Amino acid sequence: MRVGLLGLGRIGAFHAATLAGNPRVDELIVADADPEREREAVRRHGARTGEPFEADAVVIATPTATHAELLTRACAAGVPAFCEKPVAGGVEETVRVLEAAKQSGVLVHVGFQRRFDAGYAAARAALRAGELGELHRVHLISADPAPPHPGYIPASGGIFRDCHIHDFDILRWVTGREVETVYATGANRGAAFFAEAGDVDTSAALLTLTDGTLVTLQGSRYNGAGHDVRMELAGTLQTRAVGLDERVPLTSSEGLQPPGEPWPDFVTRFRPAYVAELDAFLLAAQGDAESPCTIEDALAALLIAEAAELSRREGRRVRVAEVFR
Numbered sequence: 001m002r003v004g005l006l007g008l009g010r011i012g013a014f015h016a017a018t019l020a021g022n023p024r025v026d027e028l029i030v031a032d033a034d035p036e037r038e039r040e041a042v043r044r045h046g047a048r049t050g051e052p053f054e055a056d057a058v059v060i061a062t063p064t065a066t067h068a069e070l071l072t073r074a075c076a077a078g079v080p081a082f083c084e085k086p087v088a089g090g091v092e093e094t095v096r097v098l099e100a101a102k103q104s105g106v107l108v109h110v111g112f113q114r115r116f117d118a119g120y121a122a123a124r125a126a127l128r129a130g131e132l133g134e135l136h137r138v139h140l141i142s143a144d145p146a147p148p149h150p151g152y153i154p155a156s157g158g159i160f161r162d163c164h165i166h167d168f169d170i171l172r173w174v175t176g177r178e179v180e181t182v183y184a185t186g187a188n189r190g191a192a193f194f195a196e197a198g199d200v201d202t203s204a205a206l207l208t209l210t211d212g213t214l215v216t217l218q219g220s221r222y223n224g225a226g227h228d229v230r231m232e233l234a235g236t237l238q239t240r241a242v243g244l245d246e247r248v249p250l251t252s253s254e255g256l257q258p259p260g261e262p263w264p265d266f267v268t269r270f271r272p273a274y275v276a277e278l279d280a281f282l283l284a285a286q287g288d289a290e291s292p293c294t295i296e297d298a299l300a301a302l303l304i305a306e307a308a309e310l311s312r313r314e315g316r317r318v319r320v321a322e323v324f325r
Helices: 010-020 033-043 064-077 090-106 118-128 165-175 192-197 271-285 293-313
Strands: 002-006 028-031 057-060 083-086 108-111 135-143 181-189 202-209 212-218 226-236 239-240
Touching: 002 239, 010 028, 010 033, 010 271, 028 033, 057 064, 057 271, 064 083, 064 090, 064 108, 090 293, 108 192, 108 271, 108 293, 118 165, 118 226, 135 165, 165 181, 165 212, 165 226, 165 293, 181 293, 202 293
Parallel strands: 002 028, 002 057, 057 083, 083 108, 135 212
Antiparallel strands: 135 226, 181 202, 202 212, 226 239
């Protein structure tokens, strides 16, 4: 099949290599605002430049502000689309894209790669099989070793929308349950550009699921030990951890030391998951599978992120139902 790729920045360049190595892809068509990036993709992967929306499927890895427009174009062209999160900059615009996708019947897969990580998949299966017993508590961690470029933060949407939206999505996917309330807070302990953008560099939240299960969350842009993404599920029979592997950036005071080098970034940590999610998208685009992660899923995660940000700003518990009616 012919696959178009829009955007050849950090994640787009990674997707280009992945698509070029996928046996389902016969031709890769690339487009980027930077001609040098296009030339590099042509040289390295045998791609060609051209109109991505004339392909059989399209992968969108452009800046966030362009996602809604490009997804709408894909729907109008009848081309199945994979899009990195978020679908759009806000809830109302996300709903408009959702309606466009529904009316056109076009497949849209939103990039929440943790759903394709072996650890999360195993935890989900164990929970559904009853191995954990009755779930009582969940803990989520997302911590980057160093902050992104200062210019990224003002348009990022803030730590809950930009970073923790992955936690909110994987929470729903693993547990099969919805978030009812959120109480979130944050702090600025590092560079001034976070506060100047109305954001925080350290985050924490308490979420309550619809069945009463309690969920705690923490995050940081300054986790100098390495990239740390984990999940703990505590049930009446067993506690299951995701991400507690040989490269987890932890040092135990009791002498237990992971043998591998700490994960340096999210691309390295989730490399197999990124490869698997694109293959799942291509399979769905061919009509051989269901959409693995829909706009409805992305909207549900965004609503939780919006509730968390509202809670942080107003210093109160927020019901997710308040965000969008």
